[in-house]
Amino acid sequence: SAAIIAVANEKGGVGKTVTAINLAAALSLKGKTVLVVDMDPQANATRGLGVDLDDLHATAYDMVCQPETVAAGDAVVQTKWKGLDLIPAHVDLAGAEVELVDVVGRENRLKQAMEPLGGVYDIVILDTPPSLSLLTVNVFACAGSVIVPCQTHPYAFDALSELFDTIEAVQGEINPDLRLSGILATMFDRRTRVSHNTLDRLRKDQRTQKFMYHTVIRSNTTIADSAEVGKPVVFYRTTSFGALDYKAFADEFLSGKP
């Protein structure tokens, strides 16, 4: 059945969405069938994949909060690219935490909803909001592994210990199979000392060094531009730094490293 991968980091703006949609795009170019599930109420992955929904279509909110009426299969949308599908987010996901507060097993709602899609895709990639709340815990309960984009900046580095604690807590109580797949250095800007210093720390710190992907995603204006046209940079400009870096990352990911 599918490899289910969470992309998470509580720190905001570290490249979670850019990583989720570009890894998905690069893997689809290698012939994998990929589903992206956007679990961020801000729906940036939905927009980044060029999907503009009318209000009638089912979303991740429906399948998590109203599973008796909407199945995951109903929420799947085809993107412009073959082999790359999406379950879009909805702003109402923001209310899930309060809506499900009294529901027993509320952390397993996503996992249950995704079961019928078990054998349909090679890879499922879950984008998360910048928090460790119920939505992210649902994603961790459902996933087999977690990729952690980490901007090469001290604020993003500081956020890692809380994330590791949360992963351990989920492993202990909800999903013993969850593992940390790796840490991907993102938005690396060779002009700044802080980028180099943070990358060094990531590669030397006891808790992070063995999880570091070799690939480093460079800061790159084409990535910023790609969001506006609703295309992952891998499809938007295939020879840009951004596309090359994410294609190299997809190769490394498939090789099973780090």
Place this chain on the structure above:
Amino acid sequence: SAAIIAVANEKGGVGKTVTAINLAAALSLKGKTVLVVDMDPQANATRGLGVDLDDLHATAYDMVCQPETVAAGDAVVQTKWKGLDLIPAHVDLAGAEVELVDVVGRENRLKQAMEPLGGVYDIVILDTPPSLSLLTVNVFACAGSVIVPCQTHPYAFDALSELFDTIEAVQGEINPDLRLSGILATMFDRRTRVSHNTLDRLRKDQRTQKFMYHTVIRSNTTIADSAEVGKPVVFYRTTSFGALDYKAFADEFLSGKP
């Protein structure tokens, strides 16, 4: 009594913390007495102001969740700079949403805690996490106005409508005096088309145009480097683009514009 200003945007990584600590620094250079309250459990503003706490010191978590034992005054820390104090964040703030779920008036906890500090400072600046949950609602219940940093990128632009809805809901139910002070374009990178396009949209869109600050904060490597040394860029490199832009913003803010 003090002007209480929230700095908020649900989108992650748009420069909320950088704006909060640099506006505070620039205002203190103009002779204002300023308090920064860090309401983000990731405590980036605390770190950005170079404050490294031992576990014994009181924090924003204590004054919001255990007001009977800790008063706001107990949580105040002096920074290295005269006229610039801080109430530090704590990772336990992340649990406030669940801890206070049954507490009547839970959205007014911060406001009540801050009342004894009413006349002590000229200006209070509240940093928020990238979400519109209870912590941010507490900040909106306490504040008189909101500054919205908005990275010149479509994902950040998209987040504005949800933020406006939340401000309206708080005005209607909790704090009728709350007003939107202005939208500050941040991380503007003149090399990318998307920066120019998003800035144009902000300046032309019916809902945003009248709120736009004239000052635009340029993308600037010194700002990234400043976080590593625990100093706002305004103190770290006074002639850098970052420092100049934030000092210009402080002037514009004091003039009462937009």
